[in-house]
Amino acid sequence: MNQKKSKVIDNPVVSIFRGNMGIIAVLVIMCIIVTVATDKFLTANNIISVLRQISINTYIALGMTLIIILGHIDLSVGAIVAMSGTLTVGLIVNQNMHLGVAIVLGILVGVMAGFISGSIVSNFGVPAFIITMAMMNIANGIAYVYSGGQSTRITDEFFIAIGTGYLFNVIPLPVVYMVVLIVIFSFVLSKTKFGTYVYAIGGNREAAKLSGVPIKFIEITVFTLSGLLSAFAGLVLCSRMYSGQPSVGSGYELDAIAACVLGGTSMTGGKGRISGTVFGAMVIGIISNGLNLIGVSSYWQLIVKGLIIACAVLLDNQKGKLSFLRKKK
Amino acid sequence: MKKKLITLVLCVAMATSVLVGCGASKEETAAPETEAPAATEEAGTETAASEEAATTEAASDLSFAFCTNTLNNTFQSSIDSKFSELCEANGIAYTCLDPDYDLNTQLSQLSDVANSGYDAVFIIPVDSAGITSGLAEIKDAGIPIFNVDTAVIDDDIDTFVTEFVGTNAYMAGQLVGEQMAKDYPDGAKIAVLDFPSNESCVDRVNGFLEGLGENADKFEIVAQQDGQAALDASMGLAEDIIIANPELQAFFCINDPSALGAAAAVKSANKTGEIGVYSIDASPDGKQALLDGEFTAVAAQVPLQIAEYSFDEATRYLGGDTEIAEKKVYLDSHLVLEDEAKETISDWQ
Numbered sequence: 001m002n003q004k005k006s007k008v009i010d011n012p013v014v015s016i017f018r019g020n021m022g023i024i025a026v027l028v029i030m031c032i033i034v035t036v037a038t039d040k041f042l043t044a045n046n047i048i049s050v051l052r053q054i055s056i057n058t059y060i061a062l063g064m065t066l067i068i069i070l071g072h073i074d075l076s077v078g079a080i081v082a083m084s085g086t087l088t089v090g091l092i093v094n095q096n097m098h099l100g101v102a103i104v105l106g107i108l109v110g111v112m113a114g115f116i117s118g119s120i121v122s123n124f125g126v127p128a129f130i131i132t133m134a135m136m137n138i139a140n141g142i143a144y145v146y147s148g149g150q151s152t153r154i155t156d157e158f159f160i161a162i163g164t165g166y167l168f169n170v171i172p173l174p175v176v177y178m179v180v181l182i183v184i185f186s187f188v189l190s191k192t193k194f195g196t197y198v199y200a201i202g203g204n205r206e207a208a209k210l211s212g213v214p215i216k217f218i219e220i221t222v223f224t225l226s227g228l229l230s231a232f233a234g235l236v237l238c239s240r241m242y243s244g245q246p247s248v249g250s251g252y253e254l255d256a257i258a259a260c261v262l263g264g265t266s267m268t269g270g271k272g273r274i275s276g277t278v279f280g281a282m283v284i285g286i287i288s289n290g291l292n293l294i295g296v297s298s299y300w301q302l303i304v305k306g307l308i309i310a311c312a313v314l315l316d317n318q319k320g321k322l323s324f325l326r327k328k329k
Numbered sequence: 330m331k332k333k334l335i336t337l338v339l340c341v342a343m344a345t346s347v348l349v350g351c352g353a354s355k356e357e358t359a360a361p362e363t364e365a366p367a368a369t370e371e372a373g374t375e376t377a378a379s380e381e382a383a384t385t386e387a388a389s390d391l392s393f394a395f396c397t398n399t400l401n402n403t404f405q406s407s408i409d410s411k412f413s414e415l416c417e418a419n420g421i422a423y424t425c426l427d428p429d430y431d432l433n434t435q436l437s438q439l440s441d442v443a444n445s446g447y448d449a450v451f452i453i454p455v456d457s458a459g460i461t462s463g464l465a466e467i468k469d470a471g472i473p474i475f476n477v478d479t480a481v482i483d484d485d486i487d488t489f490v491t492e493f494v495g496t497n498a499y500m501a502g503q504l505v506g507e508q509m510a511k512d513y514p515d516g517a518k519i520a521v522l523d524f525p526s527n528e529s530c531v532d533r534v535n536g537f538l539e540g541l542g543e544n545a546d547k548f549e550i551v552a553q554q555d556g557q558a559a560l561d562a563s564m565g566l567a568e569d570i571i572i573a574n575p576e577l578q579a580f581f582c583i584n585d586p587s588a589l590g591a592a593a594a595v596k597s598a599n600k601t602g603e604i605g606v607y608s609i610d611a612s613p614d615g616k617q618a619l620l621d622g623e624f625t626a627v628a629a630q631v632p633l634q635i636a637e638y639s640f641d642e643a644t645r646y647l648g649g650d651t652e653i654a655e656k657k658v659y660l661d662s663h664l665v666l667e668d669e670a671k672e673t674i675s676d677w678q
Contacts, residue, residue, distance in 0.1 A: 038573065046572045053565055149401030151560070151586070153614050164597055241560050242593055243614070247401060248561045292569030298555035
């Protein structure tokens with residue numbers, strides 16, 4: 001339960017490295033293999049491209065990390081991506097709504113979805129698995145009902161720039177958002193009372209309750225944040241795709257969960273860190289990018305992806321038992 | 330206590346919304362006062378129109394059903410609205426059943442259709458080899474089956490289907506291939522985004538390779554991957570393919586969503602114009618992309634023509650002319666050029 005860093009380590013970089021030894025090892029091994037296999041991997045172009053590709057999954061995985069640390073799960077994230085994105089684009093193109101208003105509304109819808117899931121889970125103690133699955137269906141349904149199942153093309157320059165623009169002509173904007181969000185969430189989780197409460201609830205709910213942690217407030221806030229991040233992911237994705245697509249997002253929840261678990265977040269709650277999730281998302285992104293560059297067929301990729309995820313989790317899980325990696329507890 | 334109250338409020342809210350939903354649909358089904366076997370989607374929206382429809386329904390007394398594989402795609406939904414329009418014009422009652430890609434649901438819907446006494450059924454199978462039992466039930470009920478767009482397996486066509494009508498997918502691929510051979514007379518490095526789990530998409534790729542003609546060996550396929558016929562999946566793939574093959578000159582994609590994904594990737598690599606994007610479909614989005622210069626060429630699928638042709642065949646068949654000249658009809662594809670794209674920008678063909 002004790003998530004506080006041992007006092008010996010003060011340097012945050014060292015602590016990130018120590019805490020994520022297993023996943024970093026996997027990442028490095030993978031990078032070496034792919035680099036040997038193809039000279040296209042370790043190029044500035046490709047690294048930027050990979051970062052952009054993992055950004056959508058990372059936004060979602062940040063929220064998911066908090067939710068899993070609480071001991072819950074959120075299956076509705078992919079559907080919220082589709083719902084918010086489709087609504088935003090639809091409102092701009094079909095309803096001629098002002099861009100800013102439409103974006104705010106699209107995000108708000110995602111926030112509401114998260115808030116409702118969180119409220120029901122927290123107030124009634126219903127398993128989040130079921131409630132968020134219900135929310136997944138509802139959000140998917142809303143996306144399809146609103147759009148009639150059709151994609152909507154958007155060419156508004158400002159809207160497109162959100163996902164395809166660059167900072168200083170080099171760094172893609174989705175990557176910039178990703179870095180900002182990672183910094184915010186790392187700070188919130190490790191340096192604020194809010195973060196401490198999240199760990200406390202996930203670690204031992206009863207104890208947290210007895211020590212006066214506002215459980216409901218924290219839980220609802222975390223689910224709402226997850227909805228917010230998913231809606232934001234939907235916005236950026238639509239902008240990158242030049243269209244609102246009601247059919248996107250299926251399976252995104254699993255990629256986000258995989259990123260968290262690869263990064264060492266415990267499915268039983270109470271344990272996990274943002275830096276781990278970021279490395280997890282990188283591993284998932286590099287698996288498909290690397291295999292694509294090498295030219296492995298999509299079907300073999302599924303098998304390889306499964307094997308790598310299984311090995312990575314095993315390695316991470318076993319690292320505590322290997323004496324040379326053992327840390328001071 | 331507070332908890333109970335919230336539960337109660339939520340339950341009431343849910344119940345009301347369910348009832349409201351039912352109420353609306355009841356209104357729809359109740360509107361045509363004659364004993365039409367099923368209400369059309371539009372029925373009940375305008376009293377005048379539906380009364381007119383109801384009387385003509387009584388006059389022709391026919392009813393058609395369209396069992397699609399999904400409606401979450403402009404391709405299928407444009408077939409649906411064409412059928413609906415044609416049926417209304419001819420005073421035929423019309424129903425569309427959407428299983429949303431679920432084979433099991435489609436089988437139940439086919440059973441329902443067999444038991445509901447329709448006069449003709451149009452079917453797009455969820456899975457070509459998976460609906461034999463459903464087809465048998467409909468055939469046993471004596472209802473003629475018109476298989477549209479995606480063919481069921483040959484055995485099933487021989488045994489159960491009255492007539493199949495679809496786009497000539499092979500030809501569509503061939504046209505695109507020929508165009509590419511023309512655009513790159515010295516050959517090129519190309520990438521193919523395919524979708525092997527769909528029969529028609531496999532035909533398109535084969536047609537495409539055939540279409541490259543005698544120049545085929547000058548073309549090098551540097552990457553061929555499953556783009557899942559979807560925009561987001563194809564976009565990521567295309568980005569990686571572009572990086573892995575800096576010399577790449579063109580993409581061939583089996584449908585518009587996939588090609589739009591490739592086009593987005595080409596754009597974000599700042600290579601619009603340098604890397605050509607060739608597609609098949611010519612959906613409204615695809616036509617826009619062609620006009621915007623994101624697509625180099627696109628061959629047409631013809632859902633509206635499929636709907637018209639099969640509707641005509643069905644009415645002819647029911648009118649007593651039961652001779653079917655050809656059991657499998659493939660309607661011609663064509664390259665959609667800018668003029669046609671401009672003219673029909675908001676529709677299929």
